[in-house]
Amino acid sequence: MTTSDLPRGYAIEVYPVARPAGQFGWAIRKHGKMYERSDFTFPTEQKAYAKAVEAVERDARGEVQRDRR
Template identity: 55%
Template structure:
């Protein structure tokens, strides 16, 4: 899996429903900034989706004032 750019971190965890699916959470300097809104079929797919969300968050003006 790719290296997550500093100061971001990704947490991927299994969810109860639907069974066998995963969710992610992104933190910037330890503070939660975004959580997945849908289940992902694999841990790798969840991680990939989280990396895409980080790339969007890193774009200038993309954070909607969340800091």
């Protein structure tokens, strides 16, 4: 799945994290606003992106239970 294959309104950002060095995290933006961020780090950009895609797919199917306090 490429960025153009994502459901409309979603964008994924993969970024290097400071600690541990050499690891990556991800963030999902929905209609330009921060929507979800990874709690864990991943050893490669590809693995981080794949996990972000899984999160987008879960949200698009309505399977995500978010805390809306």
